[in-house]
Amino acid sequence: MDKFQQSQKNQLFKTPAHDPYCLPKIEGSAVCPQCGAAYQAGNWTWKVPENTVVHDAQTVTCPACQRTNDNHPAGTLTLSGSFLSAHRNEIINLIENTEKKEKAEHALERIISLTDSEGALVVTTTGIHLANRLGHALKAAFKGHADYQYSDDEFGVSIDWTRDE
Ligand SMILES: [Zn+2]
Known part of the structure; x- marks a missing residue:
């Protein structure tokens, strides 16, 4: 393996910068029990989408509340x-x-x-x-x-x- 290949390999295995407060992908919808924000299609919003059955949604503390709780x-x-x-x-x-x-x-x-x-x-x-x-x-x-x-x-x-x- 020459230098170029080695550097390509390093690129490949370099772990990407990762926001510690970016949650693992949530399946379906979720609601934050602390602030009431709703998670839908990859985004946290204040608007619970009409087709969301709130009691079916998971409760997940949103990244903003987590940061606030941790004072981070x-x-x-x-x-x-x-x-x-x-x-x-x-x-x-x-x-x-x-x-x-x-x-x-x-x-x-x-x-x-x-x-x-x-x-x-x-x-x-x-x-x-x-x-x-x-x-x-x-x-x-x-x-x-x-x-x-x-x-x-x-x-x-x-x-x-x-x-x-
Ligand atoms: Zn929250």
């Missing part, structure tokens, strides 16, 4: 700077409204927690999508500077947003 966020947004302390309420309103919209469209994108940490505000999310959207919403509404860092496996993102007056 996919996205972490850290806000800092003097603008934050002066406009805290407006900023929190924007964050909560952005979550509401994102969560309505994508059942697995939610905020896990909003906590104060040494003058910074830390927002953790169940999905990288919501974290990104929050970063962009902050930038659009309040300018400032946002820095995005993806984890090596691309299943996590941490965003630092800062603005000083």
Whole structure:
């Protein structure tokens, strides 16, 4: 086996990056007992499809509730700077409204927690999508500077947003 073949072989056996919170394929439909999200045809949604007989559906804790229960966020947004302390309420309103919209469209994108940490505000999310959207919403509404860092496996993102007056 030459070098090229060897590398092809390595490619073949390389295990793909795997999201630890991506559930094994669920057969049929399922309902999350914790948040009520429904699983149908590969997606978690808020809408239980009409043809689903809920009592026939399996109960499976959805990946978003699992992450929340484990406090294992996919996205972490850290806000800092003097603008934050002066406009805290407006900023929190924007964050909560952005979550509401994102969560309505994508059942697995939610905020896990909003906590104060040494003058910074830390927002953790169940999905990288919501974290990104929050970063962009902050930038659009309040300018400032946002820095995005993806984890090596691309299943996590941490965003630092800062603005000083
Ligand atoms: Zn759930």
